[in-house]
Amino acid sequence: MAASTLCWRIDDIGCKGNNSQAIYALQFRLVYLCPMHSWKAIYNYTFRYKFLAFITIVGNLLYTVFNLLSLVLFIPFLQLIFKSSDFKKPIQHPVFSGHLADFTGYVADWYNFKMHEMVSTDPKQALFFVCISVFLAFLMKNASRYLAVWFQSELRMAVVRDVRDELFSKSLHLPLSFHSQERKGDLMARMNSDVGEIENGVVGMLELIFREPISIIIHVASLLYISPSLTLVSMCLLPVTAFVISRIGKSLKRTAKHGQEQLGLLYSAMDESLGGIRIIKAFNAVDFMQRLFQSINLRHQQLVTRTFRKRDIAPLLSETLGAAVMMCLVWFGGSMILDSTSNGSGLTGELFITFIIIFSQLLRPIQSVSNQIAVLQKARVSMDRINEILTSDMRILEPEIPHSPISFTESITYQDVSFRYGEELVLKNVSFTIPKGKTVALVGESGSGKSTLADLLPRFYDPETGKITVDSVSIQSFKTNDLRQLIGIVSQESILFNTSVLENIAFGDDKPDLNRATQAAQAANAHGFISQMEMGYQSIIGERGNKLSGGQKQRLCIARALYKNPEILILDEATSALDTESEKLVQEALDNLMRDRTSLVIAHRLSTIKNADEIIVLSQGEIVERGTHEELFQNQGIYYRLCSMQGMS
Numbered sequence: 001m002a003a004s005t006l007c008w009r010i011d012d013i014g015c016k017g018n019n020s021q022a023i024y025a026l027q028f029r030l031v032y033l034c035p036m037h038s039w040k041a042i043y044n045y046t047f048r049y050k051f052l053a054f055i056t057i058v059g060n061l062l063y064t065v066f067n068l069l070s071l072v073l074f075i076p077f078l079q080l081i082f083k084s085s086d087f088k089k090p091i092q093h094p095v096f097s098g099h100l101a102d103f104t105g106y107v108a109d110w111y112n113f114k115m116h117e118m119v120s121t122d123p124k125q126a127l128f129f130v131c132i133s134v135f136l137a138f139l140m141k142n143a144s145r146y147l148a149v150w151f152q153s154e155l156r157m158a159v160v161r162d163v164r165d166e167l168f169s170k171s172l173h174l175p176l177s178f179h180s181q182e183r184k185g186d187l188m189a190r191m192n193s194d195v196g197e198i199e200n201g202v203v204g205m206l207e208l209i210f211r212e213p214i215s216i217i218i219h220v221a222s223l224l225y226i227s228p229s230l231t232l233v234s235m236c237l238l239p240v241t242a243f244v245i246s247r248i249g250k251s252l253k254r255t256a257k258h259g260q261e262q263l264g265l266l267y268s269a270m271d272e273s274l275g276g277i278r279i280i281k282a283f284n285a286v287d288f289m290q291r292l293f294q295s296i297n298l299r300h301q302q303l304v305t306r307t308f309r310k311r312d313i314a315p316l317l318s319e320t321l322g323a324a325v326m327m328c329l330v331w332f333g334g335s336m337i338l339d340s341t342s343n344g345s346g347l348t349g350e351l352f353i354t355f356i357i358i359f360s361q362l363l364r365p366i367q368s369v370s371n372q373i374a375v376l377q378k379a380r381v382s383m384d385r386i387n388e389i390l391t392s393d394m395r396i397l398e399p400e401i402p403h404s405p406i407s408f409t410e411s412i413t414y415q416d417v418s419f420r421y422g423e424e425l426v427l428k429n430v431s432f433t434i435p436k437g438k439t440v441a442l443v444g445e446s447g448s449g450k451s452t453l454a455d456l457l458p459r460f461y462d463p464e465t466g467k468i469t470v471d472s473v474s475i476q477s478f479k480t481n482d483l484r485q486l487i488g489i490v491s492q493e494s495i496l497f498n499t500s501v502l503e504n505i506a507f508g509d510d511k512p513d514l515n516r517a518t519q520a521a522q523a524a525n526a527h528g529f530i531s532q533m534e535m536g537y538q539s540i541i542g543e544r545g546n547k548l549s550g551g552q553k554q555r556l557c558i559a560r561a562l563y564k565n566p567e568i569l570i571l572d573e574a575t576s577a578l579d580t581e582s583e584k585l586v587q588e589a590l591d592n593l594m595r596d597r598t599s600l601v602i603a604h605r606l607s608t609i610k611n612a613d614e615i616i617v618l619s620q621g622e623i624v625e626r627g628t629h630e631e632l633f634q635n636q637g638i639y640y641r642l643c644s645m646q647g648m649s
Contacts (some may be wrong), residue, residue, distance in 0.1 A: 039205075039376075041383050045159045046202045052155040053206065059148025060211035066141035068218055069358050073134045119424060152203060160199045163386065167191050170389055176460045177394045177421075184271055186264030190389060193263050194382035201379025204372040212372070215365040219358055226355045233332050234359060251310055256378040259303035260385060266300050269293050311374045329359060331385050338534055396459055396480060403477040409433045410471045412457070412598065417466035419452055426452050428621045429466065432614075439599040441609035443642065444618035450602045453618075454570045457600065458487045488566030490590070493572040494553035496545030501530055502537040504545075505559045517563055524559035524589040526552070551586060558589045569599040606643055615639065 024383040047053050111133075118126035154632050171179075171187060273280065273289050280289050333352045412434040419427040427449045434440045444452040455461055456468060459480055467474045475483055496504050505520055506512030514537060521527040521537075529552050533539040545553045561569065573588065587608060603609045610629045617625035617632065617639050632639035 027646060039380065042198065042201045042205055042376075042379060042390060043386065045163060045198070046155070046205055048162065049155055049158055052151050052158070055151040056148045056155060056206055057210040059144050059146075059151065060207065061214060062144035062213060063141055063148060064215040064218060066137050066144055067215075067361065068222060068358070069359060070134055070137035070141055071354070072222065073130060073137055092386055108364055152206065152406055156199045156202045157201045160195055163198055164191055164195050167195070167386060167389055170392070174389075174392055176455065178392060184268065186261075186268060187389070187553060188271070189260065189267045190382075190385050194260060194385050196377045197260075197382035198386070200375050201383070204375040204379065207403040208369060208372040208376065212369045213363040216362065216369075219362040219365070222358050223355060223362070226351050226358070227333075227336075227538045228338065230333055230355060233362060234329055255303060255307045257311060257381040257384075257630060258495060259300065259307050260381060262296070262300040265296050269296050307378070311378075326356070326360065326363075329356065359594055395596050396462060397476075399477050401533060402482070403473055404479075404482070406470070406478045406482045406486065409436060412568070412600075413469045413472070414453070414456075415466050415469065417453070417456065417459065417463045417468065419449075419456065419463050425518055426621050427463070430618075430621070430623055431466075432616055432623065432626070434598055434600060435613075436598050437596060438613040439601060440607075440612075441601040441612040441613060441615045441641065442618060443606060443609070447620075448618040449621040451572060451617055454600055457568070457570065458484050458489070486566055487559035487568045487570060488564050488593075489570045489572070490554075490557050490561050490593070493641070494545060494550070494557050496548075496553055498540065498543045500535075500538050500540055501533070504541065504556055505537075505563050507560055509563075517559070520559040520562035521556075523562050523592045524555045524591070525585045526555040526559045527553075535612065554586050555589055558586065558593055562593055567598060569594060569597050569601075571601045572604075573602050606639075606646055606648055610648075617642075 035382065114129070118129055154272060198315055220235075222232065223234070269292065280286055322602060333355065337349055337352055414430055414432050416429045416431055417427055418425065426447075430449070430453065432440065442453060444450055452461070456463055457475070458476060462476065467476070469475065470478070470483075470486075497507070500518050501521075502512050502514060505517040517537060518527065519529055529548075530537060530539075539547075541547050541556075545556065571594075590608075600614060601609055609615060612628060612629070613628060615632055616623055617637075619638065625632055625635065625639055628636070633643060
């Protein structure tokens with residue numbers, strides 16, 4: 001990205017919001033200006049568990065060493081079969097110098113000495129010794145590999161757990177503005193599919209950094225020792241393979257990103273369709289939704305198929321190009337052997353065969369590098385998508401020095417509060433006060449800003465201008481958890497969880513109190529139907545409470561608010577979706593809930609707020625009328641018109 005673009009972004013950030021928000025936003029943007037951030041994030045997750053990573057690396061290194069040793073040990077066997085002149089030369093018993101650095105050389109000399117000794121006395125014994133040595137080398141190679149895989153399996157799943165925990169935690173802490181913009185299905189795709197790619201990336205990174213390069217270095221060193229000239233030829237040919245694979249890797253990254261985004265759309269389509277199955281059937285839209293899903297699913301299949309094809313062609317091309325390189329080496333090496341036959345010097349047949357065997361093994365880590373690069377490209381795309389959530393601007397910032405303790409003895413005040421969603425200004429300099437113990441109702445047409453005003457009090461959002469105070473102290477000066485502890489909310493939609501009745505009433509309480517929950521249910525007119533359930537308060541209510549009727553669910557939500565025993569209540573159209581009988585029971589429960597509490601009520605059914613201490617009428621984000629029911633009705637303004645439409649007098 002050009003420097004001018006970077007400067008523009010920083011300047012743009014600096015002129016918006018407060019300093020803390022600007023810093024968060026700056027960090028968010030700088031993450032995506034740094035191409036190495038995704039690799040570093042995967043690396044940090046991997047080495048969070050140093051012991052597991054260390055043992056995995058050691059196991060992979062031992063695997064590489066024993067793999068090469070199992071090949072090198074064939075040299076004496078080949079010399080024995082080809083009756084090499086090297087076995088006819090006398091050799092002295094090696095002496096260990098005592099220095100650790102000379103240990104490897106001493107072991108090699110001792111092995112050669114023993115081979116010469118056995119060949120001179122009993123060639124079959126030498127052959128048996130070579131077979132045993134090679135077998136032990138293979139045994140140690142596979143044991144080392146299993147050691148690495150054993151600890152690697154725990155490491156990769158620990159990383160998956162951590163990433164998913166952080167992603168879920170951040171999702172819960174992000175403000176409602178984030179969730180209103182993001183698709184739930186896309187968020188689920190990031191927690192599942194993208195996190196799975198990170199798991200593959202952890203394995204790929206360990207092998208790409210700590211196994212394959214070392215394996216390549218060891219194999220190349222062995223090849224140089226056998227024949228420097230032949231190794232030079234092979235090194236000139238291999239970069240062609242690297243170039244082709246790198247081109248495929250870049251293309252794979254682009255396709256993988258589109259595939260992951262399409263998977264988010266697929267999850268969203270499934271979630272919306274299954275959640276709205278009643279409406280889909282009622283409107284005979286099954287075929288329509290099926291065609292819509294099939295089109296999204298087809299696009300996902302095409303993108304994933306393209307990803308698989310690009311990913312799978314990398315090792316095949318690498319192997320094909322490797323075979324071409326191998327044939328070139330066979331021609332050069334064969335020529336060198338034929339030349340050495342005529343002049344009696346140069347590369348021998350057994351060393352050339354060993355060279356070819358080691359070189360064929362060199363192709364494996366090179367192919368693995370190409371595979372792991374492809375895996376890491378997909379993991380990088382997924383890490384980018386995960387980082388979009390993890391580095392999202394929190395916006396709802398905690399105060400550096402919170403006002404403590406929080407108390408509520410006087411009033412709640414909205415002072416010139418304005419708020420916008422995107423470019424749309426939905427509240428315009430709204431001011432009013434809710435005295436302690438009083439009820440203030442908000443009415444008005446849909447979109448007038450009623451729910452937004454209510455959402456600002458528990459800091460689901462922060463106002464763009466103006467402030468909200470509790471006893472003359474800005475709510476932004478309190479810890480968010482302390483503020484919300486004062487507030488109970490009963491919304492139009494009955495949001496319940498697939499647990500027991502008791503756990504829903506005592507939601508958020510690690511140790512639910514059955515007596516307290518029973519009292520709350522009785523006050524909410526819910527104890528009767530709960531007692532008739534098969535397991536009473538231990539009964540599971542199903543996903544979103546689907547085993548209960550609408551009125552039962554709403555009364556359970558009121559019982560939940562009563563259990564919390566808040567000082568401030570927010571009632572957001574709590575009876576608008578109920579039938580007449582259920583509304584009566586729920587309204588009685590609400591009256592019990594509101595008794596001696598400070599309440600902010602949003603209502604479409606104006607009959608439920610006739611007794612409010614003050615009614616505020618909103619229109620297009622502004623207060624247009626305010627007063628008691630009688631005062632507003634006599635003014636015959638907007639409130640009077642709304643009452644007339646509902647048959648009130």
